Amino acid sequence: MTEELNRLFKTDINVVSELNERFGNQVILYNQSTKDDTVTIWIDKNNLIPVLSYLKSEMILPFNLLYDLTAIDERTRKNCNDQPASDFTVVYHLTSFDRNEDIRLKVALNTNNLHIPSATSVWESANWYEREVFDMFGIIFDGHPRLTRILMPKSWDGHPLRKDHYARATEQDPFVLTELMRDTEDTELTFKPEDYGLETSADDSDFMFLNVGPQHPGTHGLLRLVLQLHGEDIVNIIPDIGFHHRGAEKMGERQTWHTFIPYTDRIDYLGGVMNNLAYLLSVEKLAGITVPDRANVIRIMMSELFRISSHLVWLGTFAQDMGQMSPVFYAFNDRERIFDIVGAITGGRMHPSWFRIGGVAHDLPDGWEKLVQNFVDYFPKRLKEFENSIIKNRIFKARTVGIGVYTTAEAIDWGITGSGLRATGYDWDYRKKRPYSGFENFEFDIPLGKNGDCYDRALVRMEEMRQSLRIVQQCINNMPAGEYKSDHPLAIPPRKDKTMVDIETLINHFVGVSWGPVIPAGEAMVPIEAAKGSNGYYLISDGSSQSYRSRIRTPSFPHMQMLPLISKGYTIPDLLAILGAMDFVLADLDR
Amino acid sequence: MKFVFIILGVLLIPLSIAAGLIWVERRLLSVWQDRLGPNRVGPFGLFQVIADTIKLFFKEDWVPPFSDRPVFVMAPGILMITILLTFSVIPFGPGFLVFDSNIGILFFLGNSSLGVYSIVLGGWASNNKYSLIGAMRASAQMLTYEVFMGLSLMGVVMMADSFSFNSIVLAQKHGWFIFPQFVGFIVFFIAGLAETHRLPFDIPEAEGELGAGYHSEYSGMKFGMFFVGEYLGITLISAIMATLFFGGWLGPAFLPPVFWFLFKTMVLICVFILLRASLPRPRYDQLMEFGWKILLPLALLNLLITGAVLIFFK
Numbered sequence: 001m002t003e004e005l006n007r008l009f010k011t012d013i014n015v016v017s018e019l020n021e022r023f024g025n026q027v028i029l030y031n032q033s034t035k036d037d038t039v040t041i042w043i044d045k046n047n048l049i050p051v052l053s054y055l056k057s058e059m060i061l062p063f064n065l066l067y068d069l070t071a072i073d074e075r076t077r078k079n080c081n082d083q084p085a086s087d088f089t090v091v092y093h094l095t096s097f098d099r100n101e102d103i104r105l106k107v108a109l110n111t112n113n114l115h116i117p118s119a120t121s122v123w124e125s126a127n128w129y130e131r132e133v134f135d136m137f138g139i140i141f142d143g144h145p146r147l148t149r150i151l152m153p154k155s156w157d158g159h160p161l162r163k164d165h166y167a168r169a170t171e172q173d174p175f176v177l178t179e180l181m182r183d184t185e186d187t188e189l190t191f192k193p194e195d196y197g198l199e200t201s202a203d204d205s206d207f208m209f210l211n212v213g214p215q216h217p218g219t220h221g222l223l224r225l226v227l228q229l230h231g232e233d234i235v236n237i238i239p240d241i242g243f244h245h246r247g248a249e250k251m252g253e254r255q256t257w258h259t260f261i262p263y264t265d266r267i268d269y270l271g272g273v274m275n276n277l278a279y280l281l282s283v284e285k286l287a288g289i290t291v292p293d294r295a296n297v298i299r300i301m302m303s304e305l306f307r308i309s310s311h312l313v314w315l316g317t318f319a320q321d322m323g324q325m326s327p328v329f330y331a332f333n334d335r336e337r338i339f340d341i342v343g344a345i346t347g348g349r350m351h352p353s354w355f356r357i358g359g360v361a362h363d364l365p366d367g368w369e370k371l372v373q374n375f376v377d378y379f380p381k382r383l384k385e386f387e388n389s390i391i392k393n394r395i396f397k398a399r400t401v402g403i404g405v406y407t408t409a410e411a412i413d414w415g416i417t418g419s420g421l422r423a424t425g426y427d428w429d430y431r432k433k434r435p436y437s438g439f440e441n442f443e444f445d446i447p448l449g450k451n452g453d454c455y456d457r458a459l460v461r462m463e464e465m466r467q468s469l470r471i472v473q474q475c476i477n478n479m480p481a482g483e484y485k486s487d488h489p490l491a492i493p494p495r496k497d498k499t500m501v502d503i504e505t506l507i508n509h510f511v512g513v514s515w516g517p518v519i520p521a522g523e524a525m526v527p528i529e530a531a532k533g534s535n536g537y538y539l540i541s542d543g544s545s546q547s548y549r550s551r552i553r554t555p556s557f558p559h560m561q562m563l564p565l566i567s568k569g570y571t572i573p574d575l576l577a578i579l580g581a582m583d584f585v586l587a588d589l590d591r
Numbered sequence: 592m593k594f595v596f597i598i599l600g601v602l603l604i605p606l607s608i609a610a611g612l613i614w615v616e617r618r619l620l621s622v623w624q625d626r627l628g629p630n631r632v633g634p635f636g637l638f639q640v641i642a643d644t645i646k647l648f649f650k651e652d653w654v655p656p657f658s659d660r661p662v663f664v665m666a667p668g669i670l671m672i673t674i675l676l677t678f679s680v681i682p683f684g685p686g687f688l689v690f691d692s693n694i695g696i697l698f699f700l701g702n703s704s705l706g707v708y709s710i711v712l713g714g715w716a717s718n719n720k721y722s723l724i725g726a727m728r729a730s731a732q733m734l735t736y737e738v739f740m741g742l743s744l745m746g747v748v749m750m751a752d753s754f755s756f757n758s759i760v761l762a763q764k765h766g767w768f769i770f771p772q773f774v775g776f777i778v779f780f781i782a783g784l785a786e787t788h789r790l791p792f793d794i795p796e797a798e799g800e801l802g803a804g805y806h807s808e809y810s811g812m813k814f815g816m817f818f819v820g821e822y823l824g825i826t827l828i829s830a831i832m833a834t835l836f837f838g839g840w841l842g843p844a845f846l847p848p849v850f851w852f853l854f855k856t857m858v859l860i861c862v863f864i865l866l867r868a869s870l871p872r873p874r875y876d877q878l879m880e881f882g883w884k885i886l887l888p889l890a891l892l893n894l895l896i897t898g899a900v901l902i903f904f905k
Contacts, residue, residue: 208720210720210721210724216802217798217802218800232724232875319871322871322872323790323791323793323797323870323871323872324869324870324872325620325790325868326620326623326624326868326869329624329625329626330624330625333625389869390871393870393871395791395870395871395872395873396871398873398874398877399871399872399873399874399877571874571876572800572801573797573800573872573874573875574874575800576800
């Protein structure tokens with residue numbers, strides 16, 4: 001039904017004309033063309049909220065997912081003469097599942113007046129995104145319920161992603177921690193319930209406020225959750241994030257396009273080369289590089305192996321959160337087998353940084369088929385064992401069935417993607433719906449859940465491992481011959497064989513190796529289906545050897561934002577189940 | 592003189608088993624989990640226990656300034672004392688027991704109820720929210736499981752016509768009580784797990800949720816006492832199960848009775864460790880529900896049927 005409607009609408013109506021029809025021709029100030037062909041329109045900030053709510057709920061086949069919300073400091077940007085004058089641009093990236101289409105809304109702001117209405121009235125999930133933009137750019141969202149810093153410490157001076165903020169600590173005087181500063185920082189960490197509008201007592205008793213984290217075995221990293229407890233029942237949760245913030249986006253602006261690749265590995269540090277892929281797809285879109293088939297299949301094979309390895313870590317730690325002690329060792333042993341393959345092919349393990357602009361770093365080594373085939377033959381048996389010892393265990397079921405439930409509508413409203421969305425029964429997988437790197441040539445199924453609880457999330461991920469194995473098997477059977485890297489002049493590192501015979505190639509080689517590739521000006525983002533949800537790099541080039549803005553949209557960020565909603569009314573042990581089933585990585589959350 | 596040897600034996604055997612268990616458990620777990628475990632110190636890593644003990648002794652004896660000092664110091668001691676006292680009524684062999692109490696089982700039940708004070712007081716005195724939650728969970732868990740722990744043993748008592756451990760062993764000359772009292776055994780085994788807070792019933796210290804639960808603030812030898820206390824508890828419950836359901840020191844004559852008693856105890860201890868390696872942890876309300884709704888009626892039913900059968904055959 002929706003597919004048909006979709007086709008119907010695609011032919012004669014597009015979102016631009018719908019907006020014009022609804023709001024008049026003046027609403028769209030400028031229709032920008034981008035390299036990824038996403039509709040990108042500039043609107044006035046006074047029209048923002050009506051347009052957003054129209055796009056979200058009033059129109060037919062709405063854009064109901066707030067995929068990303070970020071900003072750009074445009075003040076030093078070159079090669080963008082045709083776009084409206086703006087010092088800071090706030091970008092709203094919306095996705096319509098029904099249309100299978102994205103739209104990007106941009107609002108120009110002037111330095112004298114960095115105020116913009118908050119979108120939290122339309123999407124509650126805009127809350128954290130707006131706090132991040134405030135934190136990083138100092139843009140004030142009017143009407144936001146609690147506009148405070150989110151990633152940086154409260155005492156931070158300045159807004160890091162502004163172009164006039166330093167990128168390296170060495171650009172500053174040596175840091176000295178005075179006693180006064182230490183005391184201030186300490187006091188700031190004290191939790192004051194009044195700041196969050198939380199009651200300290202109910203009719204019959206006082207609430208207990210319990211700090212879970214930053215150091216806690218259940219949070220899988222540096223994450224602080226302040227629990228408001230009534231007995232052991234959770235009344236509310238205030239997540240405090242940012243302990244793992246490393247400024248990856250800022251680094252993206254100072255590394256060359258090529259040297260940023262290793263940083264991407266460390267965003268979702270369990271996803272390995274899958275992060276490279278998300279980044280490189282956007283770079284290649286900007287540069288207009290077509291990747292050879294062999295490189296594509298190699299990329300898919302490695303990404304799917306990493307999906308299995310990421311899911312294995314999730315499975316082991318989830319079981320451990322449920323008090324089951326042994327599975328984590330079995331899962332890590334099997335993950336080690338994957339790393340043996342990864343090591344043989346790439347030379348790295350967790351962070352191989354092995355994909356390159358235009359392809360991959362090397363060709364596959366001799367005998368790779370046997371290595372991978374051995375794993376593909378071995379693993380289904382182990383999956384069966386995992387299923388029997390964990391998934392079918394009655395205590396495990398009792399701990400996860402009916403816990404942390406959310407519906408499809410809630411999931412979309414809060415920006416949930418990946419297995420968390422599919423566990424509610426909604427069929428959306430970027431590999432199927434927007435095939436990249438040649439996923440359209442592979443046969444695999446998308447497992448769906450029904451109830452959207454922790455147990456279904458586990459079931460979906462278990463089945464995903466099986467499907468990934470299927471994909472890997474197809475890669476072994478049908479690995480195309482040919483080049484492993486594109487001949488495009490911007491593919492880095494450039495191939496050297498022709499440099500000594502052809503002056504043009506020599507020049508490209510020289511420039512590519514000494515400066516790094518100069519990517520043509522433009523904007524692009526290609527969302528991919530990463531292990532934890534949808535990952536996308538919104539890259540802006542102003543025609544230099546570095547990115548002008550690297551926005552990293554990670555799945556863990558919106559997923560964690562939803563935590564208070566899905567944990568209220570449950571108990572502390574349930575919180576562990578919910579966190580475990582969410583499958584987040586702190587580095588992916590804080591970047 | 593003989594009496595001194597018996598007392599020393601009853602004191603030292605459980606203590607060395609408990610200490611040795613630290614190594615046994617770590618090695619067994621690692622075998623089941625496809626890894627090596629401690630194998631560096633001494634042959635097969637056997638001296639790991641000594642290394643650990645030395646480490647614990649030389650750690651700073653730290654009492655947190657915000658704690659309730661006397662109670663904080665006392666709590667781990669209570670655990671050790673109540674468990675070690677109970678060993679005095681358990682026969683390690685014919686005549687190898689400290690005193691043959693005619694209310695041995697009641698003495699054991701009483702002591703194990705006292706043991707919970709150690710945890711509740713330790714958690715309370717730590718003045719730490721995690722410890723407090725752990726202590727509250729422990730007391731709820733104990734209340735539930737004490738009830739049918741006692742009830743589950745009454746079948747054995749009826750069949751042996753005595754509360755004395757020694758008489759119960761002798762009553763099993765013609766057959767272990769595990770067979771007629773299988774239900775009682777299962778209920779007692781589960782209650783014993785809960786009593787010793789072993790996985791899947793380690794809810795008071797659930798490390799994934801509460802850090803270390805009631806002993807979060809403990810370190811050095813005070814922590815060591817909780818730690819060894821847990822192993823002593825396992826040894827105790829296993830010894831009691833061996834005595835009440837598996838004929839205690841009874842066994843073929845080619846080996847001394849003490850061997851049979853210790854052998855049965857060790858096998859049961861290994862079952863405890865195997866359970867830890869394999870099961871997840873239920874939520875505490877599920878644990879309570881399981882106790883009150885399933886185990887308690889089961890224990891009562893067992894009591895009823897045992898009584899009826901005994902009266903019928905008399």
